[in-house]
Amino acid sequence: MAFDAWVEACLYDPSGGFYASGGAAGRRGDFLTSPEVGPLFGAVLARWLDARWEALGRPDGFTVVEAAAGAGTLARSVVAAGPACLVTGRYVMVERSAALRQRQPTGAGLSSLAGLEGLGAEADHRLVGVVMANELLDNLAFGLLEAVNGAWHEVLVDVEGAVVDRPTFREVPGDAVDPPVDVPALHGARIPVQAEAARWVDDARSVLSAGSVLVVDYASTTPELAARPAADWLRTFRGHQRGGAAVEAPGTQD
Numbered sequence: 623m624a625f626d627a628w629v630e631a632c633l634y635d636p637s638g639g640f641y642a643s644g645g646a647a648g649r650r651g652d653f654l655t656s657p658e659v660g661p662l663f664g665a666v667l668a669r670w671l672d673a674r675w676e677a678l679g680r681p682d683g684f685t686v687v688e689a690a691a692g693a694g695t696l697a698r699s700v701v702a703a704g705p706a707c708l709v710t711g712r713y714v715m716v717e718r719s720a721a722l723r724q725r726q727p728t729g730a731g732l733s734s735l736a737g738l739e740g741l742g743a744e745a746d747h748r749l750v751g752v753v754m755a756n757e758l759l760d761n762l763a764f765g766l767l768e769a770v771n772g773a774w775h776e777v778l779v780d781v782e783g784a785v786v787d788r789p790t791f792r793e794v795p796g797d798a799v800d801p802p803v804d805v806p807a808l809h810g811a812r813i814p815v816q817a818e819a820a821r822w823v824d825d826a827r828s829v830l831s832a833g834s835v836l837v838v839d840y841a842s843t844t845p846e847l848a849a850r851p852a853a854d855w856l857r858t859f860r861g862h863q864r865g866g867a868a869v870e871a872p873g874t875q876d
Contacts, residue, residue, distance in 0.1 A: 625793075626818065628779040630763035631872070634718055638873045641719040655757045656838070657696035664699020667754075671700070674752055674834050675707035684711035685751035687829065689738065689822070690758040691715035694726035701732070711751065714741070738825050748831035755826075756838045761876070762822060765815035766793075766856070769807035769848075773798045777812070779869055791869040805848045812852035813844050 633640050656663040675684050684707045691697055697715050701708065712731045716738055717723045723734050735741065741749065766777040776796035781789045801807075802815050826835045847855055858865030858875040865875035 625766040626763040661699040665703040668703035668705040685749040687753040689755040753826040754836040759819040762818040769811040
């Protein structure tokens, strides 16, 4: 199967994926992001949201959409900071995991959805406000290419040996493909193909009639990643520790 399909299943499969099986951010979870460290990140973000609201002329119904909201840790911090934009506005938490949605805060101006497409059912037109995501894009499914004999090849995931109750998996080379950008195919180099992240940005922009898309994440250029060992950037986490290879223990590591 394609590597991006493998990542999608390992992370987001509704029956056995990492996030459906209890994986989450937080001190008792598997990794920390800025909102879990303390309320300061949310307070700073609340001030920025007010600045965007002011720049748009203080519209009523200003909507803040947080993608990959998890259990609502960032939402709690933002709301606790009391931004003026939410007095007549609303905060929508978008989260694919039903288990995490159940842990999100509730109250006036707060709502929860499983995906951005659900916003269309809530409004007759596009929104005025902000769509934001904290450490989402680097956690979306991505394709993987490896340079073999001067050409880029898709990396696939296959079962190793006979299929048994607990099969093991391996990476195998697929067809030669063109890379998303022009990068020398130095033998053994690897690069990600972030098609899903690009689609998400397009979807986020399409939600808004006016406003901003804010993404907070780690990033590097494709040539920079090609020059680094893949183990430096293709990493897994479990219980605040580095996990195993991406094809090991599907559904148990981020």
